[in-house]
Amino acid sequence: MKAPALLAIGLLAWASFALAVDSTPPLSNPVLQQRYLALTHELRCMQCQNEALADSPVGLASDLRRDVRELLQAGQSDDQIRDHMVARYGEFILLRPRMNWRNAWLWSAPAVFMLIGVIIAVRVLRDRRRRVDIDELDADVEPSER
Amino acid sequence: MNRFVLPLAAFALLLIVLIVGLRHAPEKGVIVSPLLGKSAPQFTLPDLLDEQNQLRTDALRGHWSLVNVWGTWCEECRVEHATLLQIKQQGRVPIIGIDWKDDDAQARSWLSEMGNPYDHVGADREGRVAIDWGVYGAPESFLVNPAGTVVYKHVGALSPQIWAQEFLPHLL
Numbered sequence: 047m048k049a050p051a052l053l054a055i056g057l058l059a060w061a062s063f064a065l066a067v068d069s070t071p072p073l074s075n076p077v078l079q080q081r082y083l084a085l086t087h088e089l090r091c092m093q094c095q096n097e098a099l100a101d102s103p104v105g106l107a108s109d110l111r112r113d114v115r116e117l118l119q120a121g122q123s124d125d126q127i128r129d130h131m132v133a134r135y136g137e138f139i140l141l142r143p144r145m146n147w148r149n150a151w152l153w154s155a156p157a158v159f160m161l162i163g164v165i166i167a168v169r170v171l172r173d174r175r176r177r178v179d180i181d182e183l184d185a186d187v188e189p190s191e192r
Numbered sequence: 193m194n195r196f197v198l199p200l201a202a203f204a205l206l207l208i209v210l211i212v213g214l215r216h217a218p219e220k221g222v223i224v225s226p227l228l229g230k231s232a233p234q235f236t237l238p239d240l241l242d243e244q245n246q247l248r249t250d251a252l253r254g255h256w257s258l259v260n261v262w263g264t265w266c267e268e269c270r271v272e273h274a275t276l277l278q279i280k281q282q283g284r285v286p287i288i289g290i291d292w293k294d295d296d297a298q299a300r301s302w303l304s305e306m307g308n309p310y311d312h313v314g315a316d317r318e319g320r321v322a323i324d325w326g327v328y329g330a331p332e333s334f335l336v337n338p339a340g341t342v343v344y345k346h347v348g349a350l351s352p353q354i355w356a357q358e359f360l361p362h363l364l
Binding site: 092093105106109110113132133134135136138 | 224226318320323325329
C-alpha cells in the first residue's frame with residue numbers, strides 16, 4: 047500500500063515539474079496554440095537531444111520555442127517552420143524524420159519484408175498442396191499393385 | 193544441412209550491419225551542420241567593445257575568417273581561450289567573436305583580463321544570430337572563406353592540434 051502511494055506522489059510531483067518547463071502564456075489564438083504545442087513536441091531540443099523542445103528547460107530550447115511562436119504569428123505554415131529549423135540544425139532536429147533519398151530504404155523496409163513474407167507463404171502453400179496431390183495419387187493406387 | 197544456410201546468412205548479414213553501425217557510432221555524437229558549403233547567415237549585431245559600431249556579415253568578406261561562438265558562462269570557452277590567442281598571434285585569419293546570450297559587462301572584463309583574440313565581437317544578447325548559425329552548444333567555431341561560404345565547423349573547444357589538423361589544411 048505504501049509503495050503505490052509514494053509512486054503516485056512522485057508522479058504528481060514530476061507532473062507539476064513537466065508543466066513548469068514552458069512558462070510562457072499560451073498564444074491568444076487557440077488554433078495557433080494547438081499548432082504550437084504540436085510543433086514543439088515534434089522538434090528536438092538540440093542541447094539535450096533526446097527531449098522535445100516542449101519538455102526541455104535549457105536556454106536554447108526556450109529560444110527556439112520563442113522562434114516557433116514568432117513564426118506562427120507571422121503566418122508561416124507548419125512545413126515552413128520545419129524547413130526553417132532544418133535549414134539551421136539539419137534533419138536531426140525533427141523527432142519524426144521525413145522520407146528522403148538517404149533513408150528511403152529504411153522507409154521501404156516494412157513493404158520489402160512483407161513481400162518476402164508473402165513469397166515464402168505462397169511457396170510453402172504451393173509445396174504443401176503438391177504434396178497433398180501426390181498423397182491423393184498414392185491413395186488412388188490399388189493396394190494389390192503396391 | 194541446406195535449411196541452415198539461409199538463417200545463417202541472415203544472421204551474418206545482421207552481424208555486419210551491427211558492426212558497421214557500431215564503428216560509425218562515434219561520429220553520431222556530432223551533428224553535421226547543414227550550413228557547410230552554404231553562405232554564412234546574414235547578421236547585424238552591436239559591437240561589444242564599441243557601442244557606436246555594428247558587426248555585420250560584410251566583416252567576413254574578402255578574406256578567410258574564423259567565427260567563434262562563446263560566452264562567459266561557458267567553461268569550455270575558458271579552456272579554449274589560450275588557443276584563440278595563439279591563432280590571433282599566428283595572424284593567419286582574423287577571428288570574429290559572437291558573444292552568445294551573455295552579460296556585456298562580464299564579457300568585456302573577461303576579454304580585458306584574459307586577453308582579446310577577436311578582431312570584432314558581436315553581442316548576440318537574444319541568441320538569434322547563434323540560432324541562424326545552427327549553434328547548439330558553445331564553443332563552436334566556423335571557418336568562412338573569402339567568398340563568405342562556411343567551409344568547416346568544429347563543435348567544442350579548439351586546441352592547437354585541432355586547429356592544425358582540421359582548420360589549417362583548408363587555408364593552404
